Amino acid sequence: MLQAVQEQRYADALSFYKGPFLPGWGQHGAELEEWWGQTRDYLASRAAQAALGLGEAAASTGNWAQGAAYAAQALGILTEVSSLPLLERAYRLLRAANDPAYELLLAPYDLPLPSLSPEQAQASLMSPLARSLSSSDLFVGRSSEMEWLLRYIPVSRLVTIHGLGGSGKTSLARAVFAHPGLRLHFHEMVWIAADHGTSDALIERVSEHLGLSAPVTSDTLAQRLAGRRVLIVLDGADDLGPQLASLHQFNQQFPLIHLLLTARSAQGLSREQTLLLRGFQLPEGPLGKTHPARQLLAQGAEQEDLQEGEEDQLDALCRLVSALPFALLQVGRLRRTLSSAQLRQALTHDLRALETDSSASGMTGMQEIWRSTAARLTVVERNGVQALSALHTPFGAELAEALSIPPALLARLHDLAFLEKCGDGQFRWVPLVAAYARYAQSPEQRAAAQAYAAHVILNAMNDRAELWADPVVRTWGVVHEQDIHAALRWGVEHSAPELSGALNSTLLFYETAAQYQPALNLYLDLLGLSGTSETQPALLAGAAWFASRLNLLDEAQQWAERALNLLPLDAWSVRMPLENTLGNVASLQQDAARAEVHFSRALDGAIHMGDISRQITYLGNLAATQPDAAASAVNYLRALSLCTRLGDEERRNPLIGGWAYIQLFRIERGDVEMAFELLNGQITRLTELMLPVPLYLHLYLACTALTLGHALQAQESATLAYQAARERRELAFEISALLMVGRAQAWQGLYTSGLQTLLHGLRQACAARHAEGITDALLFYAEAITRQQGGRAPLWLRTWHPTRLTPYQNRLFLDLLSQLSADALAPTPPLDVWLSLQLLIQLEVQPPVV
Template structure:
C-alpha cells in the first residue's frame, strides 16, 4: 500500500535499500553532496551501468531536506503522458478531483522542502524537462536530483558527470562480490586486467564477478579478450548497435554492451531464452508471472525457477523482498539487451500477448477477490503490478484486434480506480477505451459505466451523465441486464450527491431489484444499498437507513468485505449521533476512518472526519472540533467540491461550525480551523483516530439532538423558510 508521508520521519523516503556493500566513490559522493547543497537541479550523467543510481541515492540521503527524499523510478514508464502520474504515485498523493496530475503536484508541494530524485529519465527527456522546469519555477522548497545518461537541458541545471571506478575501486568491487558468493579470490595481475578491460564500469565488473563460480580470473580474462576481439571486429552475432567500425576502440557504452554480450554468450540456451523473454516485463515481476509468460517454445514451466536462479547468480536479475512478497527485476541496460534478442528472434509479439493475457487474468482475479477478506492484499497486489498493468493496457488499446480486451481491463480495475484513490488515472484509461469501436459491446458497456462512476466521484456531472446515459441506452438495445443495472445505479448515485433524494431513491431501489434478479452480489451492489440508506436518512427515515446498513454490515462481515463496510459505518454513526449517542457514533466513525484511510479512499476519509468534528463538538471539545473541520477542509481540496456542494451532506458541517463558533467566539474558531488546515492528511487522520475523548458526553450546550435530527434531514435552504431557524 502507498505511503502517504512525503519523506516521512526518515530522510531515506522511498529510496531502495542497498542489498550489498557500496564500494568506493568517496570523492564523488562528497562532490555530489556539495553540488546538491549549492544548486536546486543537479543531473548525474554517465554511461549505463556506471553506478549513477546508487551514488545518487547515497547523496540524497546525506542531503535530505526537512521533508525528506522521494525517488521516482521512470525506467518502467513508457508513455510521456505518465511522467506526472509517476511522480504523483511516488509521492504517495491521492487526488479524486479532475485536476491534472501536475496541478496536484503543485498544490501538495507548495509548502514542502523536498528532494525529488528522478531516476532513469533519458527516454522521456522532453516530458521530464517540462515538468522539472515548472515545478522548480513554482516550488521554492523543492530540489531535484536527476539521474540519466544525458542532461535534462533545463535552466539552472548543474551536470555532475560520473566516471567509471578507478582501478583499485573496480578490483575492490570484484573481490567483494566474489567474497559475497563465498569465493576466495586474491588481488593479482589477471584480476586487475579484467577490471581494466571492463573499463571500471561497475555493472560490467559485477557481471564478471558472477562468473567466478565457474571460471578462474585467468580463464575469465581469456574468454573476455576473445569476445572483445570478435566484436570490435564487427562480429555478426552482435546486436546492431554494439558493432563498432572495424578497428575502432570501444566507447564506455559499447564496453558495457560487449561485456553484457560476453555474459550472454556464456549463458546456456535456456538462460538466453529466459533473459530475452523477461524483457517484456515493466519494472518488477513475480515468479508465477514468469512461469506463465516465459515458458514454452524451448523452456518448460517446471524449469523456469532453476533457470531464473542461474540468472540471479550471474547478477543478470535482482531479487527483492517487497510488501507483496519476493519480486524480481532486471537492470534497464540488461533488459534492453534482452529485448534486442527477443526482437531478433521474432518472438516479441507472442511474448507481449502472453504478458497481456497474464495481467488480464490477474485483473479478473483481483476484481473477484475484492469482494472477499483479501481486499487489502488485492489493493497491494495491483499497486505492485501497476507498471505491468499499464503496459498491458497500452498494448491492448494500441492493437485494434485487442481493443475490447483493453476495455475489459480498464473496466475490471474499477475497484482500484474507485476504492484506492486512482480516479484520475482510471479516467485516463477509460476515456481512451470507450472511444474505440472494438466490436465487443459488453466490454465497452462496462468501461462506460465505470467511466460514469469515476466522473460522478470527481464531481464532473455532465460527462458522468453522458457516459451513463449512453451505457443505459446501448445496454437496453443489446439486452445487457447487468450494464442496465449498473448504469441505473450510478445515475442514482449522481442524484444522491446533487440533492435529488426522491429520484435517487427511485433509481437506487430499481437498480437493487435488478441486481437481485440477475443474482449480482459484490461491493458495488452493497454500496448501492448504503447509498439508498443515505437517501432514506436524508429524507428523515433513520430507522430504515439503520436497517439497510446493518444488513450491509452483516453481509460485509460474512464475506470479509471492508471497503463498502466503511460507508455503512458512516451512515450508522450518523444515525447514532442523531439518536443522541455520540459515544457510539465516535466508535463507529473511528472504525470507518481507519478502514477508508487504509484503502486511500479520500471521500470516505473526509466524510468521517467531518462527522467526527460534529461529534467532538457535541461531546464538549469545540476547539478540537474546529481543528478537525480545518483538516477536513484541506482534505476536500484533493476530493473535489466540498461535501459535493450538497445541502444534505453539508448539514453536519454547518451545525458543527455554528456550535463551535458559539462556544469559542469567531477569532478562536478561525484560529483552530487554521491549525487543522496545516495538518497533512496522515497527521490529520492520526489525530482524529488517536486523540483521547472522555466516554461520557459533556453538556451539549444549545444543541439538542431532537432539534439536530430535524436539521440534518433538511437542506439549509429549506430550513431558512421555517421562521429563520439556524443550525445551532
C-alpha cells in the first residue's frame, strides 16, 4: 500500500488498505504501545491520503460530487487518527462540492478551519500549487526531511534536528514552523532561543507568549494549557549541558507540549526522535542545473546560470563542500570574484588561498561552520580529529582505534556529522570537515598528524610483512591505497625504520593482485624521493621485480644490478631477492647458464641466513633452470627434503606451501606421481586440521594431475582454486586457474566448453594486461585445437613469433609447432587470438610508465 501511495496509484492503495492496524493490540502490549499507535496512524493516514488524492484528481476535472464522495471515505478512515492537514484537505473537497453535510461530517473533529466559500475552495483545488496543505515543496531540496518532520512532530514529544553547522537546521525548523499543515496540529506554537533552555525559562517564555502576567508557576501554566497542544521550537540547543535534566523534567511535566530542537548532536533523552541533517544527497553522475546544490550555488553567486562549460567544476565544488546549504551559498559568493578552478584548488589543498580581501566575507562564514562545531569537542576528541585529518580516503574502525580513536569517539564524530558511513564498516570524512580540520592546524600540527598516521600505517604493514596473501590483503582493506602511498612517501623521505617491512608488504600485495604496472609506477615514484638514501636498494629491487613481471627485462636487469652495486656483501636480506630476480630475467632470456649462477647465489644467501622457506624457493627455481637432468633432480629432492623441516606455522603459510611444490609440475623430470601424492597429502592434512587450503596447492595439484592424465581430477582442483581466487580477488591466480579448468576440459574431449573457457580466460588476461596469462591462454587454446583436430596444430601458429617464453611455455610451443605440416599456409587467426597477439607484442616492448 505504501509503495502504491508513493507511486500515486491511489486506487490500488485504497484496495490494499484493510482497516486499522492490529485493532485492540495495544491493550496487550503496553511496552510497544507507542510503536503500534504510530504504525496504525501512519497506515491510516496514507490510506486517507490515497482517498483524498483520488478526490482531488476528480475535483481538478470539475467532478465535485465524486471528489466529495472520496472526502467522506477519507473521513471514515481518519476516525481514530489526529491528522489535521488531511482533515483540512477533506474540508476543502467538501466545501468545493458545496456538500450541505460538510458541517455534520466534520463536527466530531472540532477543527479551527478557515472560512471558505465553495468558489474559493474550487479555485484552491484547481491550482496545482495549492492542492495540498501538506506539500513539502516549500523548502527547496528538503522535501523528504520536511515530510518526516510533519509526520513525527505531531506524534512525538521530543524531536531533534541535528547535524554539522551550515547543514540548514535552523532554516528547516523555520520552514516547518511556518507550515500551515503543522499549525493545524497545535493550538500554540512558540519559537525560543537556546539560551532559554531551563525549565523555568521555558515556563517564562511560554507564559509570555500566552499573555500571562508574571510570576507564573508550573501549576499556573498547566491550568492555562489544560487540553491545549503546544509546540516549542528550541533553536541552537548545543550548550544545554546540565540543563538537559531540566529540559527532560519540563517535557515530562507538560504532556501536551511538544519540543522541536536544533543542535549539533542529539540530546540522548528518552523517546527522542532524531533527524540527522547532512548536505544534499548527491548522485554519482552529473548533478544538473536543477539539483538543489547547484541552485544554491547559483543563488550565492547571484547568477541564474553560471558559465557554460563549467558543469564538472561546479559539480566538484558542490561535492567538496559536502553540499551543505550554508557552505554552498558562501562558495557561491566567493564565485563572484574567483573562478571555479581556483575555488576547487583551494578547497582540495589549502583553504588559506581563499584568505584575500575579496573573499574575506565568504571565508568568515565558512570558518564558522568548522569552528562552531569543533568547539563541541573535548581536548581528547580534538586530538583524535587531528590524527584522522591526515587520512584522505575511507578508513575502518580498526585503523581509527590504532590512531587512538575508540569506537565511542568514532560514533560521536559520526553523530556530529564529521564522518559519513560508506558501507562495509568504513567511514570517510565529510569533505568540508576534512578541509577545515587541516586548515585549522598549524604547520607543526599538520606535520605531526601526518607523521603519526604514517607511523601507524607503516607499523600495520610491517607487522604483516612476513605473511602472505590474506593478511596482507586485509591490511590494504583496513588502510586505503592513497593513504598507504602517502605513508610510504613519508617513510622514504624520513627514512622510517618500519619502511623495509612495509615495502615487503607492498610488494606482496601488488604481486598477489597482479597489479604489476601500478606497482612499478609506485616504486619509481618512491625512487624519485629517495635520492641516495639507504632505502634506494630496496626500492630498486621492487622496481626490478615488477619490471620482470611486465617482461621489461632490460630495465629489470639494469635496476637489479644497480641495487646490488649499492649493497654491502653481507646484506643478504635484500641481495637474495635481487639475485632471484636476475635469475628469473636470465631464464626468460633463455640464458640458462646465467640463470643458474644467480639462483645459486640466492640459494647461498638463504643457506647463510638459515631461511628454509627461501631455500625451497631457490632450489625449485634452480632445478627448473638447469639443463642437466641429474643436477635438476638432485635439487628437486633437496627441496622436498627441506619441506619436512618446516614448522607448523610455515606449513600453514600459503607462500611457503606453494613454493615448496611449485616446481613439481614445472620441472617435468623426476617422479610426477610422487609430486601428486605429496600435494594430495598436504591438502588432506590441512583439511583434517580444519585449516584453509591455499589455492596454490589446488592449482599445483591440478597441474600434476593433468600431467598424469587425470583430467577430471585436474578440473575439480582447478575449479576449487578458481573459486578461492575469485573470493580473495587474486586476479593472477584467478586467470591461471580458469585456464587450467579449460585445459582440463579439453583433455577430457569436452572441446566446446573447454575452448569457451579458454577464450574467457584469454579475455580476462588481456583486460588485466597480464602477459604471462595471455601466453598461457594462447598456448592452451592452440593445444585444445590440436587435440580436437586429431593432432593437427592450428595454422595461425606460424604468425606468432614469441620473444619471451618460460622454459615450460617454450617446450609446449615447440611441441605444437612440430605438429604443423611443412607446406601448411598460415591463415588469419580468429579475432580474439589476433587481438591478443597484438596486445602481447605491445606488452613485450612497452617501456615503464612513470
